[in-house]
Amino acid sequence: MKHVYEGKTKSVYDLENGYYLLRLKDDVTGENGKIDPGANSIMGKLEGMGNASLRMSRYYFELLKKAGIPTHYIDANIEDNTMTVKPAEAFGAGLEFVCRYKVYGSFLKRYGKYATSEQPLDQLVEVTLKDDDRGDPPIGEEALVQLGLMSHAEYKAARQMTQQIGAIIKEDLAHKGMELYDIKFEFGRVDGQIVLIDDISGGNMRVFKDGQQVDPLELAILVTA
Numbered sequence: 001m002k003h004v005y006e007g008k009t010k011s012v013y014d015l016e017n018g019y020y021l022l023r024l025k026d027d028v029t030g031e032n033g034k035i036d037p038g039a040n041s042i043m044g045k046l047e048g049m050g051n052a053s054l055r056m057s058r059y060y061f062e063l064l065k066k067a068g069i070p071t072h073y074i075d076a077n078i079e080d081n082t083m084t085v086k087p088a089e090a091f092g093a094g095l096e097f098v099c100r101y102k103v104y105g106s107f108l109k110r111y112g113k114y115a116t117s118e119q120p121l122d123q124l125v126e127v128t129l130k131d132d133d134r135g136d137p138p139i140g141e142e143a144l145v146q147l148g149l150m151s152h153a154e155y156k157a158a159r160q161m162t163q164q165i166g167a168i169i170k171e172d173l174a175h176k177g178m179e180l181y182d183i184k185f186e187f188g189r190v191d192g193q194i195v196l197i198d199d200i201s202g203g204n205m206r207v208f209k210d211g212q213q214v215d216p217l218e219l220a221i222l223v224t225a
Helices: 049-066 105-111 141-146 152-175 216-224
Strands: 002-006 010-014 020-024 027-031 042-045 073-077 082-085 095-102 120-129 179-190 193-197 205-209
Touching: 020 049, 049 073, 049 082, 049 152, 049 216, 095 152, 120 152, 141 152, 152 179, 152 193, 205 216
Parallel strands: none
Antiparallel strands: 002 010, 010 020, 020 082, 027 042, 073 082, 095 120, 095 179, 179 193, 179 205
16 A cells, blocks of 8 residues: 555555545644634644544445446445545646535635625535645636646536535535535546545535534534434
């Protein structure tokens, strides 16, 4: 098993059998002492977060499998905090597709002149570059194509999948008495097909219950209970 990448919240290993292994860590992103899925820096460790993220990821990847959504997921080992996945080719150094249902976070900071906090949005999709040095800047379809990151057809496919997957997760959370404000996804190419990659955990979404944001660890417990 060869270590190939160290991310903020996971380590990636090549199993040398055609699959990769993701080991989820207890690190969480945030700012000013508050956990924030949209932040670019590690705030610290939250004991049990890696295992909770894995359990939540397994739950949603299995749900998406039943819905026929293509992903990189193979299986998960809850005891070892690991997930086996198909290796995928990233778009550039990585893109994040964000599906927004409420005005919040960075969207409000950028468009506060025209929007109000928690204003409803209709599955609004934004794309950002994974580039910590530049604050993960938003990027549009035309720039994605002209910079050679993806084709128009790939953009449209990833955008459609973003809304489709977001709707499935939003509906599931609603059944559990929670409301999804926004969620981010990553996609990659596996054998020429666009598939959902990375994990699906509380660190990738903002969810509210009874008017209060649910922290990622509690969210995993509520989702998988």
